Amino acid sequence: MRWRRAAGRGLLVAALILAGYGGTGASAGEPADGDGRGPMTLVTGRDTTSYLRGVLTDWNRSHPAEKVTLVELPEAADEVRAQMTTSLRSGSDRFDVLNIDVAWTSEFAAAGWIAPLEAGRFPLKHFLPPVVDTATFGGRLYALPYVTNAGLLYYRKDVLDKEGRNPPRNWTELTRLARTVAPKYGLDGYAGQFLPYEGLTVNAIEAVQSAGGSILADEGARVTVDSDAARKGVAFLAEGVRDGWIPKEALTYKEEESRRAFQDGKLLFMRNWPYAHQLAGGAGSKVAGKFGVVPLPGPDGTAAGVLGGSNLAVNTNSRHKESAQDLLAFLSSEKVQRRVLTEGALPPVWADVYTDPGLVRRYPYLPTLKKSVLAAKPRPKSPRYEQVNLAVQAVVHDAMAQRETPEEAVERLARELGAIVRRG
Template sequence: MDVRYFAVGVAACTILAATELRAAEVTYAAGITGNAANVFEQLVAPWEEATGNKVKLVPMPASSNDQFGQYRLWLAAHNKDIDLYEIDVIWAPQIAEHFVDLKEAAADLIPKHFPSIIDSQTVDGRLVALPLFTDVPALYYRKDLLEKHGASVPATWEELTETAKKIQDAERAEGNSDIWGFVWQGSAYEGLTCNALEWVKSSGGGQIVEPDGTISINNEAAAAAVDLAATWPGAISPEGVLAYQEEEARGVWQTGNAVFMRNWPYAHELGNGKDSAVKGLFDVAPLPKGGDSGQSAGCLGGWNVAVSKYSEEQEAAISLAVYLAGPEAQKKRAIIGANLPTIVDLYDDSEIATKQPLIPRWKDVFLQAVPRPSAPTKTAYNEVSSLFWNAVHNTLSGSGSAAENLEILEADLEDLRGDGW
């Protein structure tokens, strides 16, 4: 082959031809949740075959906190062993200096993505990461149990509390002693920031820190939302939910021991797996709102791929990044992993709609998403998030009321902000 680029599936998503690249092995660091490793292996196979290169997956902890901490250590040391990093949508402003600008390499691809996601990965005019998939959580619910007990999908957090308790108690009275009403992510980590932001924002309590940098978290609506959630552990949720991350919640749900679950799209495909006790028994809906005047607000997530400035295989790494962010890989990821594309046209793709009918429906959930305050707080975001999730976790654990803890949080955030973020 004598051309510089080899197109895989879609001309706009080009990858470098094997004759133009010496055979290389690139290392790819990514968090592994659910069946992510198997999905990744299938995704990179066409690129490996086309280029003659190989990809080595470096599995990271499922906890995004632990993952980010390890990334920062490697990048600060200018580690040459990792060529590509899969990064959370909120990390770009904090570690942008360590990544290659991908704007030129992905020039034909950029217009295909949701502009807001491209913007989130652009720092000081540099496109430091390419979108792989977006993420917005939903409310998973047992269709069979709601029908059995004459209940509707709850529209508010108050209704969820009541419905979860009603069905849980009725099922236990019939001998199903392991059933819980609602499982979610209550451990003190980034996932709790996402959960609690959803409660607060959907109740009219703001976004912790507003887009203009105003600290808004200390208000009655936010306190009421967190106080309501504090009634769940031991009542409609296991006491252990205060240590749950995504996989712990999915474990309870997938064994058939929960009526409702808050989780990300990846759990849908696994929940319908052949070994799942809830296969075919559940559906999803937008997360509840806070009261009659609120609005559903799923936390905007998503993952992107960045190329290290310290990589000695930058050419091959950039090639892989562009391929993984392109239409063919995103379509394949949607079909086999149930991940939400960031390429707009894929929401109208007939094959995706046939094989993953949930994805076109999830677009409605996506349109109600709320971002975490990483843009206004920039490099201080991790500390902001940590202060927030600890204040919430204290309340959930019974250490102070939400009003008390959010007042302390406001003061801590003011100290952190100083003269500006």
């Protein structure tokens, strides 16, 4: 989910929401309707563009007996997850519909916190195919794709044009340009999100997947990271720091730090999400009109990226599940999906939106993003995803900081993941 890891609106407000929110419908202690219908609450991370309120106003206008109250938690994803899980563990029916990070779907489903959905009620055939996989666990649909995301390679078009070079199509070309062209223009070569947090997990898994490897299989039941492909992926990142084309400062970067470095004219290449495109091209940006985007490169072509975004799920304890599933169908309709892009500045899951000529003129990165999404995969499915996430980011950061060799790091990660799987 593209909640930026900036400060939210404060823990005090969040605590008050959880402790004292009354809401309507099930949240207000009304008797169950018996037919699964009635007012609902939808909980989400902070809606930074406020588009969702307008969308829900349209729903409420046409569904007066099934009105939705929006509950916004802080912006930081860790806070959102913590508050959602606290409520769900308690068995509360306070939240009927949850807007959750795609990485949480397996954990929430395995814990019994979210209810299976009736796939036939939703326009799944119109979605970009990979995004549907993020919403399944154990062969069942437990959530509905709502927003997707995939990493893109941002590059300084003006610099490459001066050199008569094309943007890189594979790791070899990326490495060569980052090592040779960037210094000529006083630039650092390449940066992604390399601070030890979930952003590094994503960057690391992208590298491993692109090399043909994986971290886990069988929905978290089997460790697969001990492979030559995984060692190649980790080595790509670690050797970039060792050889200098990834600056050491990038080991402190999250999304915003890397965006600012690129936007301030310090980087030749940057891996980031699509949200950075509008900001880098806006007023005050030193690279406005001077950059382009292409799919992330892998060893031999387009990378196997990692899908981001969010899914909509229904609380197992909701007393208004029928209304909730109708709301999910409404939010995943083509009309609303267009608003997700044009008003929310978020990548939609509806495939036809990416080929609409008018939208492509307005958002020229859409064809590139579609290609990246189609080549991407979900993060490892695991009921213990948070533990997996912490292990991956810690180990890979040590490798990039030159505290371990890529071989040692992969061996250690295999041991730590094995312990996590056995504890389950």
